[in-house]
Amino acid sequence: xxxxxxxxxxxxxxxxxxxxxxxxxxxxxxxxxxxxxxxxxxxxxxxxxxxxxxxxxxxxxxxxxxxxxxxxxxxxxxxxxxxxxxxxxxxxxxxxxxxxxxxxxxxxxxxxxxxxxxxxxxxxxx
Numbered sequence: 001x002x003x004x005x006x007x008x009x010x011x012x013x014x015x016x017x018x019x020x021x022x023x024x025x026x027x028x029x030x031x032x033x034x035x036x037x038x039x040x041x042x043x044x045x046x047x048x049x050x051x052x053x054x055x056x057x058x059x060x061x062x063x064x065x066x067x068x069x070x071x072x073x074x075x076x077x078x079x080x081x082x083x084x085x086x087x088x089x090x091x092x093x094x095x096x097x098x099x100x101x102x103x104x105x106x107x108x109x110x111x112x113x114x115x116x117x118x119x120x121x122x123x124x125x126x
Contacts, residue, residue: 005044012074021084025071027117047075052090052120061096061107061116071122085124092118 004024012022024046041048051057052071060066071090073083095118099110 002040002044005041005046008046009044009074021073023071023073023083023122025069025120027068028070030067030070041070041072045074046072048072049075049087049090049122052122054091057090057092057120059092059117059120061111061118069117069120071120083124085126088123088125090120090122092120094118 008022008024024041028040048070055064058064058066059069073087075083075087095114096107096110099105099114100107105113
C-alpha cells in the first residue's frame with residue numbers, strides 16, 4: 001500500500017503528467033482505524049476526510065471495526081498536489097437493510113449475492 005501511495009504522490013507532483021487529480025479508492029485490507037493508514041497513505045500526503053473516517057461509516061456488513069475500503073486524495077490539508085474538486089460529503093450505502101426486507105436472506109447469503117462490504121461514496125463540487 002505504501003508503494004501505491006508513493007506512486008500516486010510522484011505522479012500527482014509531476015507537472016508534466018496529463019492530470020494531477022488522483023483518487024485512491026478500493027479494498028486495502030486495513031483491519032483497524034488508523035492502523036495501516038498512518039503507516040502508508042497519510043505519510044505520503046493522501047487525505048481522508050473526517051466524514052469517511054467516522055465510526056458510523058462502517059465497511060464490513062459483519063464487523064463494524066474493520067476499515068478495509070478507503071477513499072483518499074491529495075487535498076488542501078496536505079502539502080503538495082491538490083485535488084481540483086471540493087469534497088462536500090461522503091459515507092457508505094447500507095444495502096443490507098433494504099435487501100433483507102421481505103426476503104428470506106441472511107447476511108451470509110447476501111454477502112455471496114452482493115458483497116460483504118458496504119459501498120463507500122464521496123461527493124465533490126466541480
